[in-house]
Amino acid sequence: MSEESRAFAPDLRLPVIAAPMFLVSGPDLVVEACRAGIVGTFPALNQRTSDGYAAWLDEIGQRLGEGTSAPFGVNLVVHRNNERLAADLAITVARRVPLVISSLGVDAGLVEAIHAYGGRVFHDVTTLRHAEKAAAAGVDGLIAVCAGAGGHGGLLNPFAFVSEIRGFFSGSIVLGGAVSTGRQVAAARMIGADFAYMGTRFIATRESMAPDAYKAMLVASSAAAIVYTPAVSGVPGNFLRPSLIAAGIDPDRAARAEFDFGTGEVKAWRDVWSAGQGVGEIRDIPSIADLVATLAVDYEAARA
Numbered sequence: 001m002s003e004e005s006r007a008f009a010p011d012l013r014l015p016v017i018a019a020p021m022f023l024v025s026g027p028d029l030v031v032e033a034c035r036a037g038i039v040g041t042f043p044a045l046n047q048r049t050s051d052g053y054a055a056w057l058d059e060i061g062q063r064l065g066e067g068t069s070a071p072f073g074v075n076l077v078v079h080r081n082n083e084r085l086a087a088d089l090a091i092t093v094a095r096r097v098p099l100v101i102s103s104l105g106v107d108a109g110l111v112e113a114i115h116a117y118g119g120r121v122f123h124d125v126t127t128l129r130h131a132e133k134a135a136a137a138g139v140d141g142l143i144a145v146c147a148g149a150g151g152h153g154g155l156l157n158p159f160a161f162v163s164e165i166r167g168f169f170s171g172s173i174v175l176g177g178a179v180s181t182g183r184q185v186a187a188a189r190m191i192g193a194d195f196a197y198m199g200t201r202f203i204a205t206r207e208s209m210a211p212d213a214y215k216a217m218l219v220a221s222s223a224a225a226i227v228y229t230p231a232v233s234g235v236p237g238n239f240l241r242p243s244l245i246a247a248g249i250d251p252d253r254a255a256r257a258e259f260d261f262g263t264g265e266v267k268a269w270r271d272v273w274s275a276g277q278g279v280g281e282i283r284d285i286p287s288i289a290d291l292v293a294t295l296a297v298d299y300e301a302a303r304a
Contacts, residue, residue, distance in 0.1 A: 004140055005172040005194035008099070008120050011069035013037025014296055016185055017174060018288075019199035020075035020101055021151070021208075022046065023270060027056055028207040029288065031063045034070040036292035039195070041073040041101060046209075050087040057095045073099030073122075078107045089113060101143065103152075104235075106130075108137040122174060126154025128164055135169045142169055143197055146177030148277035150200040152237045153177060153228075162192045178223075178278035182298025200276040206287045214273045215285050217242060222280040227251040232272050243273040 001015070009015075016038040018029065025042035033040030047053040060072060074097050076088055082104075089110060092100060096117045102110060103124040111121045115138070122141035123134040131142050142165055146158040154161075158175055165173055175188040176197030185196040203210045204218045217240055230236045231249055244251045249272065286294070 001189075001194050002170060002172055004120075004170070008140070008172065009039060009071055009195075011037075012039070013070075014182070014185060014292065014299055015189060015195045016292075016295065017041060017073070017195050017197050018202045019176065019197050020046075020073070021199050021203060021274075024203050024208050024210045026209045027059050027063070029202065029205070029209070030060055030072050032207045032288040033202070033292070034064055034068050034072050036289050037070055037296075038292055039070055039073060039099065041075060041099065043075040043077070044088045044092070045075075045077060045082075045084070050084055050091060053088055054091045054095070057091065057097065061095065071098035073097065073101055075101040075103060076110065078102050078105030078110060080105075092119075093117060102139070106134045106137045106139075111138045120172075122172065124152075126152070127156070128161075131165050132168065135171075139171065141172030141174055141194075143174040143176060144193070145197070146175065148178035148223075148226075148238070149176045149197075150203075150238050150276035151274040152233075152235050153276065158188070158193075159191055166192050178276050180276075180278035180281035182295040182300075183302040184278070185295065185299050186302035200274075200279055201282060201291070202288070203275070204282045204285045205291055206285060210273075214243075217273065218275060218279055218282045219285065221275065221282075223277040226275060226277050226279065232274075237274060238276055240273045240275050240279075243271070247271045 018033040018040050020041040020043045030040035030042050044053045100114050100121050114121050120140040123139045124143045125131040126145050144161045145154050147155050172194045174195040174197045175193035179196045179198050180201045188196040204215045225241045226238050227241050228238050241251050
């Protein structure tokens, strides 16, 4: 594990970050993930106003208190269409959020603002060009969102992506893409990642905000149900075929949608459900505490 990773989260039970998922991750998921010994995160845009975002940060801070060993984080979308970025960044700085996960754009000013109070910035990347640009901006970690990841995933193989990133970057590397078990967390570490990035598996937990029908669809699905398409948000991503069909989208003939952070984006992600190719490993809907305990047993067995 890199020195940066040891300094950021020295006492985790597992080297896992529960990924921030739009309309899914909220205070309950974040708090229970941190209490279980992994990093819990959520997107700022899961609250519909900046005031609501600030209220969630206050709630999470109060519930976690001073005794939780795992830090938490938020996702800030760095995109010209995100009109809330400046306000949300100011709130993030005022609350001294330990980890910021930036996505859809790199902003050296954001990195500087987070570093000013001792926070860390990890950045989502799907290509080497994006990774090099983020490294040059001074981020502390790169999240390699590889082939098979839920939502806005990339197309690169994790073996190739992690290896090439490590060739020019000495900070934390986080590996995302079809990571669903403790064995796969151990595999991520073995190929050079410091942390595994797990999203889809945490949708199917009691504490996630996902509708029950979404969770049930995950349990019933396999990798064959995953469709990679730009039709939902304008950015290619992996989505569940049955939810595309239910929303009136032909998975095989869908056109590119326009990217929209307003009500259109909320409606799209509310009605069409994302998932990664690791969905076939999901067979139940446990509490986060029970899920992390199972992951830990599998992780240690794989390392034995």
